[in-house]
Each structure stands twice: as structure tokens, then as C-alpha cells.
Amino acid sequence: xxxxxxxxxxxxxxxxxxxxxxxxxxxxxxxxxxxxxxxxxxxxxxxxxxxxxxxxxxxxxxxxxxxxxxxxxxxxxxxxxxxxxxxxxxxxxxxxxxxxxxxxxxxxxxxxxxxxxxxxxxxxxxxxxxxxxxxxxxxxxxxxxxxxxxxxxxxxxxxxxxxxxxxxxxxxxxxxxxxxxxxxxxxxxxxxxxxxxxxxxxxxxxxx
Amino acid sequence: xxxxxxxxxxxxxxxxxxxxxxxxxxxxxxxxxxxxxxxxxxxxxxxxxxxxxxxxxxxxxxxxxxxxxxxxxxxxxxxxxxxxxxxxxxxxxxxxxxxxxxxxxxxxxxxxxxxxxxxxxxxxxxxxxxxxxxxxxxxxxxxxxxxxxxxxxxxxxxxxxxxxxxxxxxxxxxxxxxxxxxxxxxxxxxxxxxxxxxxxxxxxxxxxxxxxxxxxxxxxxxxxxxxxxxxxxx
Numbered sequence: 001x002x003x004x005x006x007x008x009x010x011x012x013x014x015x016x017x018x019x020x021x022x023x024x025x026x027x028x029x030x031x032x033x034x035x036x037x038x039x040x041x042x043x044x045x046x047x048x049x050x051x052x053x054x055x056x057x058x059x060x061x062x063x064x065x066x067x068x069x070x071x072x073x074x075x076x077x078x079x080x081x082x083x084x085x086x087x088x089x090x091x092x093x094x095x096x097x098x099x100x101x102x103x104x105x106x107x108x109x110x111x112x113x114x115x116x117x118x119x120x121x122x123x124x125x126x127x128x129x130x131x132x133x134x135x136x137x138x139x140x141x142x143x144x145x146x147x148x149x150x151x152x153x154x155x156x157x158x159x160x161x162x163x164x165x166x167x168x169x170x171x172x173x174x175x176x177x178x179x180x181x182x183x184x185x186x187x188x189x190x191x192x193x194x195x196x197x198x199x200x201x202x203x204x205x206x207x208x
Numbered sequence: 209x210x211x212x213x214x215x216x217x218x219x220x221x222x223x224x225x226x227x228x229x230x231x232x233x234x235x236x237x238x239x240x241x242x243x244x245x246x247x248x249x250x251x252x253x254x255x256x257x258x259x260x261x262x263x264x265x266x267x268x269x270x271x272x273x274x275x276x277x278x279x280x281x282x283x284x285x286x287x288x289x290x291x292x293x294x295x296x297x298x299x300x301x302x303x304x305x306x307x308x309x310x311x312x313x314x315x316x317x318x319x320x321x322x323x324x325x326x327x328x329x330x331x332x333x334x335x336x337x338x339x340x341x342x343x344x345x346x347x348x349x350x351x352x353x354x355x356x357x358x359x360x361x362x363x364x365x366x367x368x369x370x371x372x373x374x375x376x377x378x379x380x381x382x383x384x385x386x387x388x389x390x391x392x393x394x395x396x397x398x399x400x401x402x403x404x405x406x407x408x409x410x411x412x413x414x415x416x417x418x419x420x421x422x423x424x425x426x427x428x429x430x431x432x433x434x435x436x437x438x439x440x441x442x
Contacts, residue, residue, distance in 0.1 A: 025410055028236040029345045073313050080306040088302070103232075103352045106305050110345045112237055179231050180425065183418030187411045195406035 004125055007132035014136025020113045021144035022193045027113040031145060032182040033104050038161040041149035042142070043097050047090070047105060049138030051082045052114050053131060059122040060130035066123060075118045080109045113141060151185050152176045211371075213438060217431055218375045223383035225430055228346050230387055230421040235346030239388055240413055249392035250385070257381025259316055259341050260350050264377030266311045267351035268370055271358050275300045275307065301359055308351045316341055350380050390420060 005013065020026045030048070034040045055078050059066075066074060087105050090098040098105065108114070117137055122130040153159065156176035158166040175181050226232065229239050235256070242252045273281045277299040286295035320338040324331045341347060353376060357368040394416055403412050 025237075025240065028240065029233050032233040032236060073310070076309045076313060077306060080309045084302060084305050087305070103349055103356075106352055107234065107345050107348060109305060109309050110348050175422075178425070179233070180418045180421040182233065183414050183421055187407075187414030187418060190414065191404075191406040191411040194408075194411060198406065 004129070007129040010121060010125075010129050010133035011136035014133060014138075015140045015143070019140040019144060020116075020137050021141060022190060024113075024116070026116055027111045027141060028186075029107060030104055030111065031148065032179075032186060034101060035145055035149040035152055035182060035185075036156065036177040037153050038146065038149045040097065040100050041145040043090075043094070044101065044104065045138065045142035045145050047086045048108055048111060048113065048141055049134070050086060051079060051108055052117060052138055053134040054082045055079045055114055056117060056122040056130040056134040057127055059118045060125065060127045063123045071119070071123065072115070075115050076109060079114055079118075083108045113137060148182070148185055148189060151189065152181055156181060215371060215375045217434065218372055219379040220434070221431055222376050223379040223386065224424070225427045227383045227387055227424050228349065228380050229384055230417070230424045232349060234349040235344055235384055238344060239391060239417070240410060243388050243391040243395055243413070246389060246392045246396065249388045253381070253385025253388050255338055255341060256344065256346060256384050257378065259312075259319065259338070259344075260347050260381040260384075261374065261377040262315050262319060263312050263347050264350050264354055264373050265370070266315055267308055268354050268358070268368070268373040270307060270311060271304070271355050272367075275304055275355075276359055277301070304355060304359075308348060308355075312347055312351070346380070346384055350377055387420070387424075391417065394420075 014020070018024060021028070021031050027048070030044050034044045055075070058078050059075065062074075083106060086108070087098070090101070090105060117133060121133040125133075150160065153161075154165060155173045157172055158164060158168075158170040173181075176185065222228070228234050229236065238252055238256070243249050271279075273279055275282070278296055279298065279300070282298045282300055283295045286298045289295075316338055323338070354368065354373045357372075361367050391413075395413065398412065398416070407415070
């Protein structure tokens, strides 16, 4: 047990060094599907954060009872319960948003981030570490979603969260809010992250 | 004629126009992860098609018999515990997600055991992918689409029957296979190209995916075109 990271390390790692989207390539479905605007992206990040936190805490509490071959089923059932809660709450208080997000809220159940965190962290560590890990990963996921959503919404509509940011003369790049724009933006941003990373490692090793 | 036509439209829409991967972004993880070689991509695609058909069949049966308001099986069981009027409007749709994911997970487990026991050669082709498929968004997405066409419709006559649901399952899987095989073909060629260092790996795959999605946008409107051609009127 001594080799496992402490709660604080778990928290910090989730935000940038082990960012779920840019570093681990997890949870790509919502990353691409709901990032055509800032508001749906934020709602999605909050929903995933809530489910991840609850699932991590519950799994961590029952970790001594888990049987290896039934593990994944227990994970998905726990997650499905909380996703149902999120889905009902969204439908009750934010009806329009729940229509916009549509099937992507129930698809949180099969979001690899949550299953991966349950497997890697919650099923092995204490509640504190699991909760810290969940919060860190959620912030990392939220940052990634927001970064893509900002680029797509500004270039695609000239607006950000409903406010005009680019001059009216801006020809809206409609392709950016359509499916291909998601792939292109994400690909370019990932290349940017890799590039910055390469420069930083070069500096650290004293070659740059 | 109308029914066959409906099935045809559902199939074309699921496979090409609203391709699961390139339009709805479901099943991206295997699309990026398992698309290095054409052979593997074909294996993954056929496994997904197979499981999706089974899962859609299960979810259609469960939804129609148990989950929708006033479903036969649940109201029959509820009739033992509560007044008949209340039992007839038994609504279990809130359990949908839990029931679906449980039925997908267990059916994948059974299919894997069955295939390994009775068709070892088939198991070699796509057996290794089966456990991964439990957490494939595309399968759950197909089930949810079927559900929204049973529960979400205005009148019971508009609800999908089993044939329509199966068409969606099979051709949704075919669409996934088409996308992942094209992707694998392109990536095999990409290995020989000089890709900028920052783009190596996932980044260039996503860009290629974007260009593929643009190509598939060309199918937009094909369904209404077919409708005009067959029905005579737009």
C-alpha cells in the first residue's frame, strides 16, 4: 500500500499531469459531442463530476467486499444509479439543457473516466484519497471540455456563452459547431498540448 | 411496402447519414484505440455489430414487456399487490439505465462464454474484444435510441416494433464497422508518412477523423432524396 499516491497527489495529478482527456484519452464521447457551446460543456463537466465523486466514494467504502470477476458489473450498476439521479434532476430543473444534452447524460454510465478511476483508485484506496482523486479528475475533465468548447463556440458562432465576442463582420465558421469541427479542434488542441510538453521537457533536460 | 421502406430508411440513416461514430461520437474509444490494422478493425466491428444486435433485441423486449407505462408483464405482477387501475399504469421507466447496462453486461458475459466454448475459431477472431464492448458507448446508445422510440412517442401506434429496432442495431453496427475499417486503412498508410512530431499518435488520428466526418456529411439529405424518388412526392 505504501506505493500508492497520497490524497493530495491524487488531487494534483488529476488536473494536469494525468489529465483524463489530453493525457489518458478517456471519456472522448462527451468531449467531442457536447462541446459545441460553453454551457452544455460546463453542465456535462458538473454532471460527470457529481457521478464520479459519488461512485468513487461508494466503491471505496465497499472495496473490501468486491469480488474480482464481478467488479466491473458492480461499478457500472453504482454509476448507473447516480446517473439516473443526475438525469432526473436535470430534467426537473434544467429541462432545456437536458433536451440539448439528450442521450449523452445516460452515456455517462459507460464513460471510461469513471470506470477507470473506480478501478485504479477507488477500489484500492481509502475514502479520502478516492474523493480527492474524483475532484481532481473532474476539474481536469472540466478544463479540457471548456478549452475545446471555447474554441469551437467562438470560431463557430462568434459568441461565448451567448455574448458577442467577435465583431459582426466575422464570418461564422459553421463547420466548427458541426461534428467535423469537434474532431479538428480536439486534434489541433492535443497537438498544441504535445508541443508545449515537448518544449518543456527539452528545457528541463537542458537541451533547449 | 411502407414498412419495408421504413426499415430501409432506418438502416441507411443508422449506417451512413447519422453514422454512430462520425455523427454521434459514440464508440470513439475503440475507433481511436483499435484502428491500427484493418484485420483487427474488422474483428472489432463484427463483434460490435453482433453484440449491438443482441443488446437491441434485449432492450426492445425488456422495454416493451416490462418498462413502459402499462407494460403487460409488470402490470400483471403488480396486479397481485395493488388495485387493478393502479397496476395498469405501472411506470418503471426510471429503472431504464440500470436495467440496460445490467442486461448488456450480462449478455456480453454469456455471449463470450458461449462463443469460447462452441466456436473457438470465431473466438480467436473477435473474442478478445468482447469484454471491452461492455463499456462501449455505441451499444448503450443504440439501446437508448430504441427506448426513446418506444417511450418517447406520442401514441402507442408510433412505437417501433422489433423489426425496426433490429434494423437499427444491425446497421448501426455496420456503420461502426465501415468507419473503423476506413480509419484503419488510412492509419496503415499514415505509418509511412512523415507526421509532425506534435501530431504523432492520437492527434493526427483525430484530424483524420474530422476529415472523414466531413466526407460523411455528404450523405446529408440522402434520406429525403430516397423518399422523393420512391414516393414520388417530396
